[in-house]
Amino acid sequence: MGVEDMNHMVHHLFMGVMRYRDFIFDSIRRDFQLRYQNSFLGSLWLIIQPVAMIAVYTLVFSEVMRARMGDMQSPYAYSIYLCAGILTWGLFADTLGRLVNVFLTHANIIKKLNFPRICLPIIAATSAFLSFMLIFGLFLIFLSVTDNFPGIVLVSILPVLLLQMLFTVGLGVWLGVMNVFIRDVGQMLTIVLQFWFWFTPIVYLSNTLPLWVQNFQRWNPMTHLIKAYQDILLYHHAPDWPSLYPVWVLALLLILMAWSVFKKNAGDLVDHL
Secondary structure, three states: OOHHHHHHHHHHHHHHHHHOHHHHHHHHHHHHHHHHOOOOOHHHHHHHHHHHHHHHHHHHHHHHHHOOOOOOOOOOHHHHHHHHHHHHHHHHHHHHHHHHOHHHHOHHHHHHOOOOOOHHHHHHHHHHHHHHHHHHHHHHHHHHHOOOOOHHHHHHHHHHHHHHHHHHHHHHHHHHHHHHHOOHHHHHHHHHHHHHHHOOOOOOOHHHOOHHHHHHHOOOHHHHHHHHHHHHHOOOOOOOHHHHHHHHHHHHHHHHHHHHHHHHHHHHHHHHO
């Protein structure tokens, strides 16, 4: 794909978003309403689920991992380490899960309405991101209250979030199109994410693993992303930017590949839904 094709892709996306912005905004609002409307605790589940996971891992691993954290003397160090990984992994898994099933979930809308199909991944990714921002905002309040706020270095998280979303959207849209034609993709993803989670240093520190495993782990793009968040939120310094360069290349390749696959198969989606 050349520069001209990339410009066409960006122009097509921008025009589709602007023309159908009301549809996109209404769909995002409706997604939030439908997700928790029959739940007694409502949107509190956004907080309860990750907090419960963090509490369990803290109880099980905190004593072992605290000794591996070097000079980090804060009683909240391992909890912050966990939050930095689990919350951002939750964004990755939630966004990816929504995107992989986005065309199947909205099959009725696709069959009945005429609109740019690319609006659906935009709605799915934006909804997941807004859910993440709600709980991440509470996490920042926790950091402030416990005197662990990273300060101005927090700005460094913006390009990391952008990189994560590009990587996730590219991978998710590509898998989402494939899932329409091969339904095993969605089922397989659930299993892959379980292994992928434990292959990423979220609950444990990389230095607890054998050296050969650490070397192999460097091929995991989520390892570099999660470590970037941990550098910012726990250690209060900017990430190792060069370690993220390969992830940028991979993310852009996935975006281009996803666009190509989507563009090629958009007309056939209805026939297979």
